[in-house]
Amino acid sequence: MRRITALIMFALLMAPVTGSLTIHADESRSDWMAMDQAGLVWMPVDASLEAPAQITPAWVGDTTAWWERTVLDDNRNAIHDSLESIQGTTGIGLSYGVPVSDLHLSDLQALNLTPNDVIESVNAVLLGQIDVNLAPTLAGLTDVVMVEHYGGVVFYGDVQTPAVKASNSSVYPMGAWDLGVSGAGINVAMVDTGVDNEHPGLSEKFVAGYDAVCYNPTDPLCIAAGFGIRPTDGTFDPDDGNQHGTACMGMAAATGINAAGEQTEFYGSAPDAALVDVRIGTDAGAGPFENYVLEQEFYESAMNGLQWIIDNKDTAWEGANESNYGIDIISLSWGITSHEGGGSDGEDMHSRILNEAMEAGIVVSVAAGNDGPDNDGLSGMGSSNLAITVGATDDINTVDREDDTVASYSSRGPRRDNADGNPLNELKPEISAPGTNIIQAEGCVTSGTCVNFLGGDASENGYTGRGSGTSYAAPAVTGIIALMLEANPELSPAEVKEIIKLTAERRGEPTQPDVDPFWNRDFGWGMIDALAATELAFYMHDSGLTGQVDVGTQVHILSQGMDNASGLYVISGEAWGQAGSVSAVEFRIGDGSWQSAGFNQSSGELAALERFTWTVAIDPDAMALGESAIEIRGLNDQGIQSLPVFASVEGTGAAMDGAGMGWSTPQYLALAGLLIVFCVLGVARGARIDPPLSIISTDANDSIDAVLAADADLASVVDAELVEDELKHGNGNA
8 A cells, every 4th residue: 555655656746747848848839828628729828818998980870961071061051162163154963961852843943943864862953054153042942952063074094804813824823714703694884985885805795775965855965966865774775986985894894806706815804794885975975085074064964874773773674684684883984073172072972872872782893083193182983982993003014913003193092081080981092903005995986997977886896006094994893893793693882892902912001000001092902803802702602601791890810820939820910890899809720610819908998990919829730731721700799790811721730640639749748748657657666676766868958857856855765665665575475
């Protein structure tokens, strides 16, 4: 019995030695703590599992009406300030605080005014050219909240498609098309000067069309041209009198087929997308090709065309397959100038109608403009709060994106402040794409080899000339949106916009880092990446996340890689809420269970838009051999998750034994320590009268030597007792 007791005591005495061995192996991880028994997941020892408290942004829940804060009416008299500094007649529209009714129209008739159009989506009436002296009277009419000044419509004028990673190339071997998408089943409303869809690269794309210029049979231009009422059911097929519309549709969706039936490389981003042709230019053309203000009055036709699109977003077009019903995307390669210095604040009716289109489920891609780095604000289309505003890059005629720069002509952000307290609205553009020196699909216009109005068509045309402008960047993005919607038709416009921003290739230093750590006034959130955006669209569909994410909850990876000191793969990032708080950041390995990341400690509540850091650390030795995906998400206060972000870790399999039993490095060290204890006990039992067992540190381990020195005397006493006991028993048995 005494022998057993002594052996137990000896094992207890040796325990500190084995403990020293384990601690030594993990000295490099003294700043980390294991979060599971397997030693797979780790976090910093000073981290918390609770996300810091955050203050909800002041603009959340603000119900102030747009007309009470817009900077387009500084003196708050319900009249655009620009109208108060001019004389004579000009284009005027009225915005109402409620839907326009017959009573409102009667009020106008009493003033001998006949509305040219009612734009239901924004509760507006277009009055045309009237005396500006009527503005105060109009502002006093029932329910009128703003007398608005018409803006002026401005059209912004082979490498592009592989450069955005839609098609593959020798530089980027994998493109979005390789995922099996080409824009099939997606309808693009090209709102422009008309499209010559007889062009061999655009043939068989037409599903519907509308002439927004001659919607009004009393229009003098339409009367002069001998036109009566044009059909509004989508059966009218407008022609291009200018070239701009055909070129833009080609960049979005050309198949690359030429007049000889041969395949060329002049593809659009989504070669199988279909066309809804909405013309806002006259039959005489829309004016000079690129970078010129159009002298003709296009404001009413632009507004009418956009309203027609919203009204027909779900229309079953005559002769179309069910997959091509309705309208999915609006592509706008033009803007509407503002008469106030500083550009639009996004609260004019032509900006608000794009908000309405996005909220109706139609994704809007709009050009930022061609006013360069010193532009006086953005146009009234590119300033829309919700639309996707596109800047242009110069790809230097190479597919390789590394040498791309912002195009010299591309309008820079931010947009003019609309005084709603939310600085995020002003971050325009959102994205950038190649727009410089782009080959065009050739329309049948006076500048080419044929003319529509002389009985010709574009069926014998090819791809010729090069043009530049954000006009050409926007349709490239339009085509990429078509790829995303084919991959996941249920994506909302807000989800499409956030995916594009999240997956963009970052460029430039942040312009307003206190508002957003990535947005740059030249590039937006970066250069569009068709492959990454389409991959995430597919993932959203396959994982059932579509419609289940909060696009305002932001989680981003800032760094990832091996920490050589600890042997851990460390992923670090930032999180914040744009419209509330982030209650948690979680991750999972493959399809495993969700676990909390570690958070930096905070002494108090974080301010609105203030970011906090999170960390995830993985031991590759504790993982099976091969690559594993790490999915990371944020949760808002309601438990709704953000868009996911991903990392990958290459497991070494070092902790996997031959039977497939996965043990972590600490577990192996603990086992080794126990084996040492049992070996020592066995030697002690068999030695009987031998001197005390000594352990020699072969690796000059100071911690082991220190422990042995401290235990030496007590070990000697125990050994002496064992020898004495054996001698007594031996003598007694002789």
